[in-house]
Amino acid sequence: MNNTVDSSPLQRLGIFLLGLMVFGAFGVVAWLGFKVSGGDNDSNYAKWSEERIAKVKAINDAQVGEIIPTDSDLENFAISLGGKKPQATKKPVPGTKVFDEWMKKQAADQAANAPKNEEPKEELVVKLILKAVGNPPGTMKFEEADITAKAGSKVMLTFENPDVLQHNFVLVKIGKKEAVGALADAMLTDPEALKKHFVPTSDDIIASTKLVNPSQSEVIEFTIPKEPGDYPYICTFPGHWRLMNGTLKVTN
Numbered sequence: 001m002n003n004t005v006d007s008s009p010l011q012r013l014g015i016f017l018l019g020l021m022v023f024g025a026f027g028v029v030a031w032l033g034f035k036v037s038g039g040d041n042d043s044n045y046a047k048w049s050e051e052r053i054a055k056v057k058a059i060n061d062a063q064v065g066e067i068i069p070t071d072s073d074l075e076n077f078a079i080s081l082g083g084k085k086p087q088a089t090k091k092p093v094p095g096t097k098v099f100d101e102w103m104k105k106q107a108a109d110q111a112a113n114a115p116k117n118e119e120p121k122e123e124l125v126v127k128l129i130l131k132a133v134g135n136p137p138g139t140m141k142f143e144e145a146d147i148t149a150k151a152g153s154k155v156m157l158t159f160e161n162p163d164v165l166q167h168n169f170v171l172v173k174i175g176k177k178e179a180v181g182a183l184a185d186a187m188l189t190d191p192e193a194l195k196k197h198f199v200p201t202s203d204d205i206i207a208s209t210k211l212v213n214p215s216q217s218e219v220i221e222f223t224i225p226k227e228p229g230d231y232p233y234i235c236t237f238p239g240h241w242r243l244m245n246g247t248l249k250v251t252n
């Protein structure tokens with residue numbers, strides 16, 4: 001039996017090329033379709049995302065300042081409207097005129113009942129505690145080598161003196177420890193020194209306590225400087241400041 005159709009190599013090549021063309025044509029059509037439709041390319045995705053975000057934003061913006069009514073709120077309002085009562089249900093349906101009126105009425109009521117501009121609240125007072133070292137007695141040091149406070153804040157500082165000597169707390173401007181310390185030492189010869197609680201008269205002093213007796217304490221209130229930095233504090237009893245000093249770290 002020899003009924004097979006024999007084809008020449010040229011015919012086979014022709015069929016092969018035809019197949020290749022059909023395959024390629026499908027590919028081109030698919031690619032074109034993808035391009036024309038926009039496909040899932042990045043620019044389209046970004047555009048669609050922007051549109052979605054804009055829609056959500058519009059919905060959110062429309063709701064700002066509005067109140068979400070409860071079911072009973074809506075029902076009571078519908079009943080109060082009497083003749084305008086919606087027929088199908090007693091509840092105003094969101095999106096209807098009645099519902100919008102209800103929302104407006106609630107917003108107006110809320111605005112009318114809103115508290116008037118309140119008095120500005122009292123500034124926050126931060127409490128700080130500073131102690132003289134009491135053990136061993138006569139150490140002439142502050143227990144805290146540094147304390148921290150926020151620039152411009154109001155502080156209530158408690159200075160405790162458990163020592164056997166008298167001490168005070170004097171806060172001075174940045175870099176003025178030595179200058180004020182020298183004035184403190186000079187008070188040894190000042191007949192008014194005790195009256196002044198051994199606090200020198202100087203523009204470099206920001207805040208100070210009186211001379212605090214052993215086992216006593218004093219509370220002072222003052223405002224922390226607005227400029228951040230390291231503000232020294234010292235005890236201005238003559239001779240103490242060289243040992244008895246610390247740093248108030250003023251931060252933003």
Ligand SMILES: [Cu+2]
Pocket residue numbers: 140166167168235236237240244
């Ligand atoms: Cu002292």
